[in-house]
Amino acid sequence: TVDLRTSLASVQLANPVLTASGCAAAGKELGQFFDVADLGGIVTKSIMMRPRSGRATPRMAETPSGMLNSIGLQGPGIDSFIANDLKWLKDNGARTVVSIAGHNTDEFVNLAKRLYNQPIDLLEVNISCPNVESRGQVFACDPLAASRVISAVRRAANPNVPIFAKLTPDVTDIAAIARSVADAGADGISLINTLLGMVIDLDTLRPALGGITGGLSGPAIRPVAVRCVWQVHQAVPHLPLLGMGGIKTGRDALEFILAGACAVSVGTAVFHDPTAPMRIIGELRDELALRGFASLTDAVGFAHKSA
Template sequence: MADLRTSLGRLQLPNPVLTASGCAAAGKELSQFFDVAELGGIVTKSIMLRPRSGRATPRMAETPSGMLNSIGLQGPGIDSFLAHDLPWLRERGARAVVSIAGRHTDEYVALAKRLYNHPVDLIEVNISCPNVESRGQVFACDPIAAGRVISAVRRAAHPNVPVFAKLSPDVTDIGLIARAVTDAGADGISLINTLLGMEIDLDTLQPALGGVTGGLSGPAVRPVALRCVWQVHQTVPHLPLLGMGGIMTGQDALRFLLAGASAVSVGTAVFHDPGAPVRILRELNAELDARGFSSVTDAIGFAHKSPQQQAALRTGVTHPVSV
């Protein structure tokens, strides 16, 4: 079977499948279905400085091949996370990828400083959540603002902890934003956050979400996410990418690796299949083997190579299977 090891900057992972932020808090909900240490890592729900109640209800709505959420970054805040959730992850041997979010740069810096002396494996900087109250607060839509936040977090965080910028697809040129956060010191990039969307309830004739708009996730967004990973890999090919967006199967995960991701996060799939991350990991292993890849690293960015380059690298494959 394939060698599943991969890396996200300085962080070495036993396999490339992680959870996605916001879909399983800090992993406790999923631990009844599988050992959370089996995965490459657990990505926490975005943590803020202070407790936050979130947006008005209703907060979720189903859409064709996806779902809208308008949670609004509800959570207990950094103090509770450090006291309860992070110790729980460490006790179980899970790699902790901590997502942080703030209303302004100073809050991101304060969060990075609070995490400095704690056993955190990677910081994912959520500068792209599309369901905060003010659309103007989405730093990832502005290269200058995005770069400012990432630069400040990189300076404040522990030097041995990779800092990843989580970007939004709701921009004209995601490569421009990717270059900005790379120049600002990002060790990698997470792609993508949800797309901004809405739904109308035909019974009430009103918006289905209490906050009117929300983040669209699920299989419907996978082609958009895949396109973003492809474009960012072309823009900053040396930077590790964490791909996410509608990953439901091992084949989906493989597509993200081929487009340039070094690892993937599984999110919406857990709502109907809590064991989806470990199932997708098993399926990915089989998909790599079926296509003659001896390791995850061999598959990363493989689709960017010309047919001639691919043939030269796969001379030992006697039964290539189309993806």
């Protein structure tokens, strides 16, 4: 049988399948469907300093190829998150990746400080949410803005906790952004956040989402995500990548691994089938075995090798 163990920087994982940020608040909801300790890890919904109610409703729209959301970083705020959600994840043995989001560098730094002594495995620094007040707050659109946030978080966070920068596909040169956050001290990169999009409601003849634009996820963005993983792996081959975007089968996951991801996150597929991440672990094992891979790590970045 195939050895599925992998790692994200210094964090060892039993298998490479995690949930994606936002597909569950902090994982509790998934506990009724499977044992959260059996996954590679849980990535929590991006948390901010204060409780937030998010954007105006409606804030989800389905299209035949993917889902749009304009949630706007709704959440309980860091204090409640630490007291309730983080505790639950630890008590249940989950590998925990905490996603943080801020309006500015100071907020990111304060979040990293709050989490300094908490039982977390990895920090995902979400500098790419499309549903923020201004485009200038999508720090991952600009190499300099991205590197400022990442270097400040790297200095403030517990040195034993790796930090991953989460990037957006809405840029002309994702490799340039990746190099910039790598130089700023990111220990890895999460690819990709949702793609900016919108839907018009043909009954109201108006934008379907209260926030007008939203982030597109699901099958529609998978080839975009695979391309980003490929380009970033080429630009910074030593950096571990966590790949995501429209994964709903083991075959989908394998594409990301071959393009250069060490592990993958499952997001939109969880809304349709909460057990999808567990199913994908088994499917990925079968797909690897079928192709003669003895271990997952042998397959990471394999598509880059000359034939």
